[in-house]
Amino acid sequence: MSQSAHLRVVLSDHTVQKLKLPCGIPGKVEELHSVVRDTFGISGDFCLHYKDADFGDDFFSLLSTTDIKDKDTIKVVYIQEPTVTLTLTESSFSSIIDGSLQPSHHACSSGSSHDTLPVSPGLMTESLAQRSKGWPLEFAIPRFSSSTEMLLQSGNENFSCSGTLFGSKELISLVPDILGRLAEVIYEYTAYPSSAQISQVSEALIKKHPCLKEPGSFNGCYGWIQRLKYKMNNFRSKLRGLGCPEIVVNSLKRKPAHEQAPAKNVKKPKKAEVNYLPPHPQGETSESLEKERVDLLREVTKRDNCQVVAEKMAKTFSLRRQEVIYDAPAIRDIMERWPALFDATQINEEFKRITIVSLESTFMAKLDHCTPKLMDVVSSRGGATGMRIRQIKDMLFQYNTIEVRREVAIRCLVVYLGEKQDDLFKEFSDTEEFEAGLDRQVMKIGIMGTPGSEHKMATIMVEGTKIVEGKDIPRCCALLMGIIYALNLSYPKELKFTFEVFQKLFLDLDGLKASARVMSLKNGIF
Template sequence: MSQPIQLRVILADHDVRKLVLPSGIPETVDNLHSVIRDAFYIARDFSLDYKDVDFGEFFTLFSTTDVKDKDTIKVVFLQNQEPEITLTLTDVTNTVTDVTNTVTDVTNMTDQPCEQHSVDDTASVSTDDTLILSSEDSPGHRSQRWPARFSIPSISGLKEIQIQSGNESFKRDGIVLSTKYLIPLLPDILGKLAEAIYEYTAYPSSLQISEVAEALTQKHPCFKEPGSFNGSYGWAQRLKYKMNNFRSKLRGLGCPEVKVNSFKRKQTHDHYPAKNLKKPKKAEVNYLPPHAQGETTASLEKEREELLSEIMKRDNSRVVAQKMAKTFSLRREEIVKEVPAISDCMKRWPALFTEAQINEEFKRITTVSLESTFLAKLDQCTPEIDGLDPIKRRSCRPENKAD
């Protein structure tokens, strides 16, 4: 049986922990990575460094054979690597500017009159598309995904001054804010955090709740809990209860994203809070948005009926795109609540199955451009595929893979 091993784990400059491994050092770095992540409840992605005895410096850990009893391990948090930059590839305004500049340069070089009607047509279409996308930025429509680092909102008034005073006392003396002063602040703090979370999702996951709690204690160290393993466990539990209460208020206000899960809309045998819960998946931002101001289900149904005739007309993509954007909330309501068959969707929303509207609907739901994201990922994989040997490249083809 392996002997217990003790490791000194550095999580931050002022956060050093002791880790006991009863079964000894794991065989692989991935296993050690998982043990440290679970032991300290680390939500962000990170790598591991070990302190070399000979050099006295930290080196990247590639093998657990370099780790011995009472060695020092350093957790190095990685930068966010989500492809937000792919959104810039869909910037229509920049594309139009580049095309216009190109035509201007060609005109200057040739000193010949150049017809600008083709560029103007492109610009007009691009402007229309931009207006369609901006029309979705109405109350209830989210325009951004969960951030890589959650920003903690400020609390106005004397309470913010009190919190800053507590932070200064913590930096000077290392003393956290006492319960006597913390309890009066809880309603305002949790209320602000719940509103900030709802800007991204009404149903945050446990990981997202932990990220918010960790961000809170990092911004305001006076809120850290001495008895907690990461200083923010209690805040995560408070936020979970607060989001439950916050959703109850939203349900009373008629928020469709929350109201769809009320007991009144469930069958008798489904009267359980977590049964058949309809909530966004990982990438869905606008899962069930409310109707735009002044619109009702009846008015949007008329728009849908007009859309059936508009799609039959030639060169009418601009009007179709506008009506598809306008009826987005009605379409999501049908899909989420009724879960219709694909054949029924094709009859009611034939425009949804065109190439252009597939891209637009994906962007409306996730705020991410489908085509440009796919191409960007493909560009990242292309050098690796090109670098393979011919024999390995042929083995990657679908026809060479077993069923």
């Protein structure tokens, strides 16, 4: 049996409590999070920080419970999120219904400023209809109507006493209310839930209301899974009638003639996007936002104008997403219409608007956290793969800097996954060679500098165009993920496992579902 432990918990500036853990410190942060929430009755969302003695007892984000021990101090940091109300009315999507989805092609200057835009809090001025949270680790079953709740309470009591389940006749009056309420809550996270997500909802339903279990079902909720799938289809049909853009985009009349089939080229979130195709802000139309875009072209050329640029980029987010999703324009066309998008800071902001996850900070924190165990895992490889990994470590570990350690980890990861470094990185000896080979690069990170040297600057190249330049290699990997999300690009087939790790391990997006190769790596690291 595990030895008991005690933790000092800072709940606020004036409240400090002792947390008793009879079974010792839990093995996962999520389990400790649940214990803290239940013990102190915390209702809001929060994360945990721990006091690190190596850095003068400063607080750091708790990513693993191995970082704390008996009688250590942890701190509850509350996450304040705005309440999001999804009002599905015809007027909400009037700009979509009137056929104004196609952007106006005004003549515009491609002038741009490469000054770095600082991150400014409070600039997320998106529409209230945009989502502010991703799919939860644990789905919370909502309250149903009063009559339904009374029947469920009675049914749960009977189940506890005698194991009695609801019969088919008793369910008839309950099913419409249950499915309707669940569909509304699911839509708060996504309009296109995956099979795994629907299964998660169904399992949470019968866990909270065991009287709804189905006799004869292998998991007790197979029928609920099928009902929810049909309900979400019907729910999307209603939203399509209201002009909801992420549903309308897949209507047959919006598709070209050769793709007019319900399951052909469905445009929906495929990489855990939260705001894939949001509606315009209240009171805005495609025409009014196009004027904002033209104003933005002028603002981006001014010096010390980061605040205005950031606000206009946030305001025109829905228009930009419609152009990217509907038209899939070439990179050069997007750079001409939206030059501010290709600044490193705006790539971070756009990624956060789409996924609600901070790009670079999350990527680097997860990479740093995984690196020690990742290097242990990759070093276990033998044969030709092991030899290439040892060559990478021998070539790069002579410079013991954080950037080099991150680069080593990424390069070793690519090789460990059975993919080629040359498909992600392209070394150039000088500027002349770089410019001559730029047009042939579909999606790569170009590196200038002597191989094995400490000071190497990298450039992100997509469709023969320089996107971001003058950054270190790990940062370019993170920014490349931001560009893929911002422009709705697919992962290169030859690097599908590497980018899957970037997404699901380093950015923690849809991490519960992964390929066998990536899941094996994840189990070896965590």
